[in-house]
Amino acid sequence: MLMKMLLDIEDEPAWHSAEAEDEDAGETSNYSVGQECLDRISIALGGNTIVHVASELLSAYIAALEWQKHHVALITLAQIAEGCSKVMIKNLEKVVHMVLNPFQDPHPRVRWAAINAIGQFSTDLGLDLQVQYHQRVLPALASAMDDFQNPRVQAHAASAVLNFSKNCTPDILTPYLDGIVSKLLVLLQCAYVAARDKHVLQLIEENSEFRSRIQHLETVVHKLVGNHQRMQNEEDEDEQNGPEIDKTSHKCKLLDWCGTNEVVAEGRWCSSDPKELVNHAPLRPNAMEVMVDIPNKPEAFLWRPTKT
Incomplete structure (x- = not known):
């Protein structure tokens, strides 16, 4: 359908x-x-x-x-x-x-x-x-x-x-x-x-x-x-x-948006620029682009921008 x-x-x-x-x-x-x-x-x-x-x-x-x-x-x-x-x-x-x-x-x-x-x-x-x-x-x-x-x-x-x-x-x-x-x-x-x-x-x-x-x-x-x-x-x-630790990465933790404060994933902060394109759509204000490295709770819902 x-x-x-x-x-x-x-x-x-x-x-x-x-x-x-x-x-x-x-x-x-x-x-x-x-x-x-x-x-x-x-x-x-x-x-x-x-x-x-x-x-x-x-x-x-x-x-x-x-x-x-x-x-x-x-x-x-x-x-x-x-x-x-x-x-x-x-x-x-x-x-x-x-x-x-x-x-x-x-x-x-x-x-x-x-x-x-x-x-x-x-x-x-x-x-x-x-x-x-x-x-x-x-x-x-x-x-x-x-x-x-x-x-x-x-x-x-x-x-x-x-x-x-x-x-x-x-x-x-x-x-x-x-x-x-x-x-x-x-x-x-x-x-x-x-x-x-x-x-x-x-x-x-x-x-x-x-x-x-x-x-x-x-x-x-x-x-x-x-x-x-x-x-x-x-x-x-x-x-x-020789190899060095990447000091430019910004590690972060993603919390369950239901208010339980459960850490559902760990990753790196990428950008908070409202004009940054994510899935071909602008990130928009009050949002952040994050690269997930460790999904502690893969079934958790994460918001992402869309065109609509």
């Missing part, structure tokens, strides 16, 4: 032209409710229950001819990833194959959904995805950044690269860094060249989303270059001085 609700999506022309202010153009109320319910029910029931039921439906939707069903399958995978992470990690080869194949789908909204799933997996499936599949995922995202006919797909691929690389070690990320940064710089250059056109200048004045996309690409470039430089400096220091 919930997957059928995700079929209620319109192929809005504004989505393709990137003239709408957000990425939700064409999504109906049924779609939004179905998406939110998939997230909640997967957390409540867990992977052992959800994945068994969803696997047959996902295969059928992926094999269908309609682009909407391909889109639904990928959105479903992204939404259930948090609640089903343990089971999905055990079947990671099948899951990655199911998501990377649609990178070649003829419909841009399907390609966007595949990229969105990779970005979500980068958060929910821990380091397993980065360590085992970087040689397949990063080239696929880099190729998607060449889709100049679909600026939304390009921008989302750049965002997913940042999500994927956030916890990558230097030896994983370094071989790809020059190529990725070069592509990001090309996107920035194209954006500024287009901005000099009179008609696009008028669009920029009327459309904050286009300005935000340019600013976001700048942020991605700066963060990737900065992260690479920082990791390189740490490697150089380690070679000279």
